[in-house]
Structures are given as structure tokens and as C-alpha cells.
Amino acid sequence: MSIVRNRVKRRFYTSRRMAKDRLKLLLAADRVQCSPEIMERLKEEMAATVSRYMEVDREQIKIYIQDQNGKNGRHNPLLCASVPLAHSGTCRKKT
Amino acid sequence: MSEVIVITSGKGGVGKTTSTANIGVGLARLGKKVVLVDTDIGLRNLDVVMGLENRIIYNLVDVVEGRCRLSQALIKDKQFHNLALLPSAQTRDKSAVTPEQMRSLTETLAAQYDYVFLDCPAGIEQGFRNAIAGAGRALVVTTPEVSAIRDADRIIGLLEAASMKQCQLIVNRIRRDMVRKGNMMSLEDVVDILAIDLLGVIPEDEQIVIHTNQGIPVAGTNTPAGHAYDRICRRLMGDPVPVPDGRHSFFVRFSGLFRKI
Numbered sequence A: 001m002s003i004v005r006n007r008v009k010r011r012f013y014t015s016r017r018m019a020k021d022r023l024k025l026l027l028a029a030d031r032v033q034c035s036p037e038i039m040e041r042l043k044e045e046m047a048a049t050v051s052r053y054m055e056v057d058r059e060q061i062k063i064y065i066q067d068q069n070g071k072n073g074r075h076n077p078l079l080c081a082s083v084p085l086a087h088s089g090t091c092r093k094k095t
Numbered sequence B: 001m002s003e004v005i006v007i008t009s010g011k012g013g014v015g016k017t018t019s020t021a022n023i024g025v026g027l028a029r030l031g032k033k034v035v036l037v038d039t040d041i042g043l044r045n046l047d048v049v050m051g052l053e054n055r056i057i058y059n060l061v062d063v064v065e066g067r068c069r070l071s072q073a074l075i076k077d078k079q080f081h082n083l084a085l086l087p088s089a090q091t092r093d094k095s096a097v098t099p100e101q102m103r104s105l106t107e108t109l110a111a112q113y114d115y116v117f118l119d120c121p122a123g124i125e126q127g128f129r130n131a132i133a134g135a136g137r138a139l140v141v142t143t144p145e146v147s148a149i150r151d152a153d154r155i156i157g158l159l160e161a162a163s164m165k166q167c168q169l170i171v172n173r174i175r176r177d178m179v180r181k182g183n184m185m186s187l188e189d190v191v192d193i194l195a196i197d198l199l200g201v202i203p204e205d206e207q208i209v210i211h212t213n214q215g216i217p218v219a220g221t222n223t224p225a226g227h228a229y230d231r232i233c234r235r236l237m238g239d240p241v242p243v244p245d246g247r248h249s250f251f252v253r254f255s256g257l258f259r260k261i
Helices: A002-012 A015-032 A036-051 B016-029 B046-050 B060-064 B099-112 B126-133 B146-161 B176-180 B187-194 B206-214 B224-236 B250-260
Strands: A062-069 A075-082 B003-008 B034-038 B083-086 B115-119 B137-142 B166-174 B197-203
Touching (some): A015 B146, A015 B187, A036 A062, B003 B099, B003 B126, B016 B034, B016 B046, B016 B137, B016 B224, B034 B046, B034 B099, B060 B099, B099 B126, B126 B146, B137 B146, B137 B187, B146 B187, B166 B187, B197 B224
Parallel strands (some): B003 B115, B034 B083, B137 B166, B166 B197
Antiparallel strands (some): A062 A075
16 A cells, blocks of 8 residues: 555655745745754743643644745745644643 | 846856856847956856957956956957956955945946946855945846755845845756656746746756857857847846746647657
């Protein structure tokens, strides 16, 4: 099955599309000129803030800057974060 | 009304010098008075691409430092008397000239010519700062590769920060067969990513190598790249020449079939 899946993936996800996707991510981050250290600090603080309310899987948190096409054809950078909740994650009650 | 135009890219080897030579020749063919300035001090190449390397006596640094008059350093083209080249120095480095000196030099040249083209060195350091100092318009050359596009984006950012009035894109070395198979980014992909005005597209053409070997620019010859440069020149002058959409027309495909037989 995986051979078929790989074939299909190669057929539709061509190197042309891969290059375009990679560049879009890379340039969005380049344009904001945010250093990796700042991104790391932002991630830590965001994790700390969210975990005050919900139990999160700190290891799996990802933040990145993405490109979003604006109204006037210009590119607008967008800060995205994916914060997976821990398996037993429940909303913390006020204590 | 003359224009000072810088041709830049960030990354090296994408075709700045080749484009400068060919756009210069293309505009000279259309009757314009054109001067090409090689601002790559220490790594001069525009002279050899134009086939004028044996005629250099004085160079840009000599002019700036007052060792000769500007007219003594300008080299007339072999074919077109309305085309001139100001070569750069080979034995000096980028710090030999300041942005202010470049600005006054381009002002002097703009008074005598219709178009002043500045061939920018690769990189974003002083050579780049010098080259853009006197320019009112920038042409950013890129190829459909990730590294060239990333550098072009950085250059566009720097040009905007330096309040360049007009920035336009030239996409070089597109291979339509590879784009069709999904193995190369298309013209539309590149324009979509960089989001600036497109001036033209040049297909990959082995004639570029053959002509450069001989020191003859390809503009004006009956080759795909030659036609592409001619279209760019007409668009630079304000003619609304359409940019080809990347698909071959029925007749072009048909003639290609005959050529194979």
C-alpha cells in the first residue's frame, strides 16, 4: 500500500510545488526578521501562558510564521501556533 | 528624459551581467543612446561578455579618482556607436568608490545618455550600496530556484527600504519542459512568491553560452533568448508588449515538429 501511496504523492506533490511551499514559509519568516532565539522565547512564554488554563504537551508545540495573501496582492505574514493538549488534558478549574 | 537603471539579484550567477549586456544592445538597436556601467569593482566581467576586453585603458575608479576624464574611460561598442561601456577596475576593491561618488557619476552620465545601466555585483554589501545609490529604477534578476528567489526577496526588501521608486522582475533560465513536468517553478509561481511587477522572462537557451563565448550579446539575433531580450527592451521603453504565458501556441509546436523531421 505504501508504495502506491508514495507513487500518488510523488505524482501530485511535485518538486515544483514543494519548492513553492518551502519558499513561502521561508520568505515569510525572512521578511519578519525574527531571530530563532526570539521565536524560542515566544514559544516558551506562550506554553507557560496556555498551560495555566489547560494541560498542554509542551514538547509538541510548534510556532511558525506563514504567508497569507493580502487584499492588495501584497503578502501578509501570519503567526501560527499549534498547541496540542495533553491526553488527559482538561480545562483547569479556578483554584 | 534619461533613466538610471540598476540590474541586481543578490545571488551570483543568475544572469545580471548577461542581462545588462543584452538589454544595452537591444536598446541601442532601437536607436537609444545607452551607457553600461560595470560596478563590480575587483571582478569585472561586463567587458568580456560584450567582447570589449581588449580596448580598456581607463576604468571607473580612474574616473572617480580624477586620473582621466570620463570620456577617456568610455569604450564605444564595436557594432553600435550609440552604445558605450564604462568598465570597472580589476585590481581594486569595492571600498575604492563611495555611494556619493557613484551618484555624481551617474548624474553626469544621465545628462549625456538616454539610458544608464548599472551592473550590480552579487551580495548586499558596499558594492550593492554603491550600485543602487544613483539609480531611480531597479531590475531584479532571478532564476526559478529556491536560493535565487530567496536572495531576490531580500534584495527587493533592501531596495524598498532604500526607497527605490520602481522595482521590476526578470525571470531568467526558465525551462518550459521542466515546468510542464512539475520539476521547476513556473513564471507564475515566481511572480506569486515575490509579488512584484514582472518585466520579462528569458528561456534557458544554449545560444547564450555560445554567444558569450564569442563576446557577442544575443539580443537582436533569431534565438529564443534574443527575442526575449528584445521584448524586454520594448517593454522598458513603455510598449505594452505582452509577456508570453508559458504555453507554446499551436503553430510554434507545429514548426517544432517539422524541425525534428
